[in-house]
Amino acid sequence: MERQKFRAAILAAYGATESEIEELLVYNQNVFEHDNWQPSLKFPLEPELHIETWENYAVNAREIGVFETLKQVFVQFSFPIQEGISQTEAYRAATLKGVNLDGISEATDLVLEHPDKLDLKIYQSLAGAIPVILPGNREDFVSLVRSLTKRNEPQFIPDSMGACMVAGYNNWDRIRRYRQQWERENPANCSETAWTTEFKRLIPDKNRYQDRFIILSDGFYSNVSPSDIGLPESEWRRLSLTIRLEHECTHYLTRRLFNSMQNNLLDELIADYRGIVAATGGYRADWFLRFMGLESLDNYRESGRLQNYRGEPPLSDGAFRILQALVTDAALNLERFDAEYINKLSVGNERNLLAIALTYSTLEELASQENTSYLVTILEQLETES
Structure with a gap:
């Protein structure tokens, strides 16, 4: 309750009305779950089960x-980007039931401008290894995002969006591999009826068939031009890729450690902090604010x-203006x-620890004049526990 009053007082000082x-x-409520946080955890974290298949x-x-x-692997790649495709019986059967696509007229394949330039990497992040898919241009990035997250519908993708974390993807290829192994281990009892029973048993064990991966564009980060950032095009494109990759991997880290990864300004502040530091060696609030x-x-x-990141339902115009001032001061304070x-910390993973400390915070606290003492207290506690 005291923390809530403190946050409310800060908002009032910014001119926010009661509503x-x-x-x-x-x-701005902090929803990161720290109950299972163990300071003794070793990084990188152990890879999730799907990584072996992706290798x-x-x-x-x-x-x-x-x-x-x-x-x-992706049944969605058998279908074009087309209005209404996701409502067809063929699409639903393929994506929801893994039905074989042979002879299905709607399965005319996803079209990419440069399929030969598509790249796949297994990136070692703090949160563990994660697959990264890198298309060769913006148009193919949009097509992949629409295919894998918008059910092949031509929905709007903002120009400022340059990365997409796909989580909980039902990988029918892994299910087929599981069935093949199960049949080898149960040669005398692998009828269709027996498989139906086994499949029902498999469904709750999502780690065995759901994947997490990143789709990453090679464009300028947050659609900010090289001239706006004051860098040559080639240099800004290289740094953009570094920021974008580390940004997404930070979301992956908070999801694995603290069970939260959402479209919220605190999440974005933390993720951009790690991305900018990875690219430049230090944090630049002016870059973050331009991205926003x-x-x-x-x-x-x-x-x-x-x-x-205006929220759902969206913040009112007045609250959104307060949020703008709040995140500006939080970035400058950070x-x-x-x-x-940062260099006064006595441990060797200072910025990793600071990123974790930020997950204990709220934007109001980070924007306040007490932000330094607040972060120092959290860091000292984390250091003591480490």
Whole structure:
């Protein structure tokens, strides 16, 4: 209750009305679960079960190509991007039941502009190894996102979106592999009826058939141009890839450690913090604010990423303006803290620890004048436990 009052007082100091305070207290509520956090955890974390299968995909991709390999894995790649395709009986049977696609007229394949430039990597992140799919251009990135997350429907993908974490993907190839192994181990009892019973037993064990992977574009991060960031195009494109990859892997880390990964400004602040540090060696609030469209607080740029995190239901206009001021001050405070305090920590993984400390915070606390003492207290506690 004291923490709630403290946050409400900060919001009031920013000029928020009572109704706006209520909105923002809900929006900025910290939902990271720390009950199972163990400071003794060793990084990187152990890989999830699907990684072994994806390592096989990577080997196959080197022999027959990435697109041809993934066409054998993703049933969605058998269908075009087309209005209404997801409602057809064929699409639903293939994606929900794993029905064989032979002879299905709707299965005319996903079309990419440059399928030969599609790449697949198994990236070693703090959260463990994770598959990363890298298309050769923006158009193919949009097609992959629509295929794998929008059920092949031509839904709008914001220009500022350059990465997509796909989680809980039902991989029918892994289910087929599971069935083949089960049949080898049960040769005398592998009828269709027996498999139906076994499949029902498999369904609750999602780790055995659900995958997590990243689709990553090679475009400029947050659709910010090289001239706006003050760098040559080739350099900004290289740094953009680093920021984007580490950003997504930070979401992966919070999901595995703290059971949360959501479209929220605190999540984005933490993920961009790690991405910018990975790219430049230090945190730059001016970069983060430009990514969000907040390079000029008095003239918010709606093409920035902030619009993507307005919440559901969306924050009112007044609450959204308060949020803009709040996240601006939080970023500036974080830059000062990173520059002045990070090297005073006595452990060897200072910035990893700071990223974890941020998951204990709220935007109100990070924007407040007490932010330094607040973060120091959390870090000291984490250091003591480590």
